[in-house]
Amino acid sequence: MPLAKSTPNLSASGPHAVERILAAAKDLFAESGFNAASMNAIAERAGVSKANVFHHFKSKNSLYLEVLKTACNEPGQIDQLGNGSGTLAERLREFSQAHLANILRDEKISRLIQRDLLENGPQRGKELAEQVFGQNFARLVEILRTGQKKGELRKGVDPAMLATLLIGADVFFFQSREVLRHFPDVHFTDTPESYSAMLVDILLHGILPQP
């Protein structure tokens, strides 16, 4: 047995108990939801006793909130908006691809948030809007708005609507892949890049002939 500094835990390997509990809780909450993920299961996966979980977190709900908080602050959730150079078309393509890749990479966190919003309704919706998504959404809208003032964007387009469409298309792709996959006409479920590319192409040029 290797000697970690002060060998604080004897049950399972790796990091300290609190981190293992948080990791196990994140997995189980994301897989099964709040109710279906039992404290017994979380403790077992973390390699500690259930009582120890309650020693570190005063209740199941506080553990859940802690998981949510740390999950939302993980690196990778902050979207690279690509404020930098390039035409609007290039930047949008870049953003859409990066955004969709983020969602797919942190699938657990995405499912966690999706579940939370579904179960906790409007009240949680406000919290998520203000504390998690608000800043990034506002930044995206601002970028689009300045692009519109510089003439890169049509006058009649509402920047907030365009931002909603960009994000919503990715979110819908994420959570409906398993349905879309079985439609014979759909060929992009396994290549998110091509989905992003087609999305931005339609948004840029529209669907009417003769641009």
Added chain:
Amino acid sequence: MPLAKSTPNLSASGPHAVERILAAAKDLFAESGFNAASMNAIAERAGVSKANVFHHFKSKNSLYLEVLKTACNEPGQIDQLGNGSGTLAERLREFSQAHLANILRDEKISRLIQRDLLENGPQRGKELAEQVFGQNFARLVEILRTGQKKGELRKGVDPAMLATLLIGADVFFFQSREVLRHFPDVHFTDTPESYSAMLVDILLHGILPQP
């Protein structure tokens, strides 16, 4: 006490027990999900004993499946695609508005399906694709494809992608209203018609200036 025909039930008023159980189960499953909706609560809301629920449905899961089946076959879920007259623009506008209105009107069913897909994953995704959404999606794609052959639609556009975008935008609006509502830049959360209108406008003409 009024004399209904043959007065089959003495507990609660209205339709027979089975229908009341199905209605109560639909409500509770949609509100709370499969696990959180207890058979006790369903029986209580239906005005019967829990044992009676198990008399009519052999298990909680079979009751759930029955609810899903009847819910998906309810009138109003079959989208009016507006095969009829009018330009492509008019028909798309019509379809998008009707589709979004359908989702919002049958909110319980929409939440039910959303929950089911989230909890039962890929396996249920296949069932939903084949038995519930497949026909309507294929019809929408077919309409778009014929429109493309008649030159109403740009060549480079993938009809399946456009259909996904049309449906996905509405679904995302439905399930993210409570978040979007709290973004100061967003003004369309209370007027789905304007959302649909802006959506179709962007899809038709794109976002670049000078069409």
Added chain:
DNA sequence: CGCGATATTGACCGACCGGTCAGTCGATGC
């Protein structure tokens, strides 16, 4: 009326839930 079938019920079961509690263990400071 009586009789079989069906609808309905309250009492009950084992399993599991979130949460508590008394107490053990090992490190630290004096």
Added chain:
DNA sequence: GCATCGACTGACCGGTCGGTCAATATCGCG
């Protein structure tokens, strides 16, 4: 050596879960 403290544990609590069962109420039918 010894008191103290946080990490940790197994046993246990009241309560709820899905599901069962024997008994009763009500029905359609001859």
